[in-house]
Amino acid sequence: MPVPYSRLTAQQAEDEVKELYDRYEAFKSRGVKLDMSRGKPSPKQLDLAGNLYETLSAGFTAAAGADTRNYGELAGISEMKEIFSAMLGVPADGIIVGGASSLNLMYDTISRAVTHGLPGSAKPWKDYDKIRFLCPSPGYDRHFAVTEHFGFELVSVPMTEHGPDMDAVAWHAASDERVKGIWCVPVYSNPTGAIYSDEVIAQLANMKCAASDFTIMWDNAYGVHHLYGHAPQQANILDLCTDAGHPERVIEFCSTSKITYAGAGVSCLAGSPGTVKAALASMKYQTIGYDKINMLAHARFLGSMDNLRAHMEKHAAILRPRFETVDRVLTEELGGLNIASWTKPLGGYFINLVIQKNKASRVIRMCADANVTLTGAGAAFPYGKDPDDSNIRIAPSYPELEELETATRLLSVCVKLASLEKQLA
């Protein structure tokens, strides 16, 4: 049984540090170079999509007759809308199929809000002295960065295992009409793996907002990305917003980036008829249409929700051992020491490790010195600043199993060292 670090004698602690430094130096001298910084699919996962462009040997004509090689069809082709419709539980006429990046659709939505406003806006957001945006933290750095780029004030709200702390969210939303929205990853939230509860979803849909154009940016990035075949039954936020009388409150996003190809998938914006109409009314100035050939190839390859689920099982078979390796090594190395806790997500792309306060930057730097790149300290918090400096996001998808075990052991050694340094100091 491991002894909690807090109960070590001074001598025990000193011996432990010595041994840990030896291990650390041993890792360093092995000269491995690993990157666990981003939620990047591994080549094996990308191989699962084979060469999906082979489906184009059947020609370029979409089901409804459009030549996908030519201009037109701003909202995308129906067969790809149907797939996203089934994924999100939004009617097909509430779907716009975009290009390779759902982040781009989110950015464009925020940009449009700034320059022109959204449905329900009294004026464009640029005409306010200040816009505030709610950022459940830890969360996704690229979300926060978009709103920071436009000069919004990022308001951190705590993340719980059931979604954002709704007392904080509701208070901010009700108190200031310049609080214009919130970033959400409702399933296997980045990075904690939290699944929003139906209660949280109902509160988001029904809460009183000072802003008539309060917007929930609902990034369902991991909605079908289960590790254990559990498909969480989740309340339908668009239906709830519609029932509550403000169907435009939520805009949903997703993509096939972690289903087919991370750099060349198909993205989606979904929402109420009003949301889709407003988005298209602006998009028509932006483009004549997104890449329909890629939509066609994807629709043919994915085929149906049953096929898609079977395909995601193959991803799970590759990812599951990686998540379990990280969990096993963390348990072996850190279990019982009372210096760290970590998530055991049922899906998604991340394990979130929380260590002692004021230690995360130090640990991440030590790992970097040994050529293991982790997500930057604080990245999961607004402005890249973790107030506790205790949060470390682990992205286990890309490395091979053996590398992952090595990297996780190194990380664990660094966590232990940093903890003991504190006690010794």
Add this chain to the structure above:
Amino acid sequence: MPVPYSRLTAQQAEDEVKELYDRYEAFKSRGVKLDMSRGKPSPKQLDLAGNLYETLSAGFTAAAGADTRNYGELAGISEMKEIFSAMLGVPADGIIVGGASSLNLMYDTISRAVTHGLPGSAKPWKDYDKIRFLCPSPGYDRHFAVTEHFGFELVSVPMTEHGPDMDAVAWHAASDERVKGIWCVPVYSNPTGAIYSDEVIAQLANMKCAASDFTIMWDNAYGVHHLYGHAPQQANILDLCTDAGHPERVIEFCSTSKITYAGAGVSCLAGSPGTVKAALASMKYQTIGYDKINMLAHARFLGSMDNLRAHMEKHAAILRPRFETVDRVLTEELGGLNIASWTKPLGGYFINLVIQKNKASRVIRMCADANVTLTGAGAAFPYGKDPDDSNIRIAPSYPELEELETATRLLSVCVKLASLEKQLA
């Protein structure tokens, strides 16, 4: 020899009108339905690209080693940069390869100028009471629409056969720091087919501008789209702007939309190192990267500039008879009547027809009543308003030759009728 309409006697005019109405009704009763409204490639042209995704059977690895299926490479892959570099005469490190739509890159550039400013901007354009943008007219409706969408005042400047009237351009640019830029299609300008002269290009690069961030939106949409193999040697505007000490004055755009697939090509933004740096600094919030698989497939299919030129010859072989059919029918029907003139472009996608004042809307409506759709009257002018109501844009690329002949005869009949109606009234 046809007699100019102005010299017809009243009786002759009346007889002519009667005959023309009979012809018009005959067209109408044939029940054909044709669309010549947009510069859309024909299926035969799209077939020229075959199934370019077959090149992906050689795998997904880019020349420099990147897995095009995964995240990364915000500026695009080098092999596609090289092709655009050769097309535009801009060094490869001055190239960003985008998604399927160059219009989207242009829109994003203007949007970025509004929200954040461009290199050289004293402040974001949203912080001016009014932004003015120069629109050489007739010009491209989608260009004008982007700047109108952002609330800019569109300032019409006359188009000549050598480019915009530089006296007007220089006067506006020098007189007001809120005049922030100009839309240009330097080769085979939409819709007149004008080719910018080196003198005009030098003036654009060297003129004194009140705005430090005056921006030339240089849409080289038809730079390799020759009908007669003539490759106009044109001064390099980026080099001239650089020599003049403001390398960021010009931002260039192009795409393969009318080389490979109109709905699924690859686009490009090009400019000085400062332009590229600033664009990437903003794009990184927008996307992790554009579709690199499509870039790879395109680079492999297009191969080299020699191949690309040979490929464009095949487009010319399909397009040339179409342009010549329109010209022949217009000559047969309207030649010598002194009621119309039209362009005989050496490339691009349009023939521009100028008829008598206050007649274009009437003619376009009559054609529509006979199921031939032309570009809307005034579309080539700011705010969709042709001050003379005399300009008609003909897009001959899409219809089959026989249909095109029919449609052009119908159009000619309508032009003649409208001219005589005036004289009779």
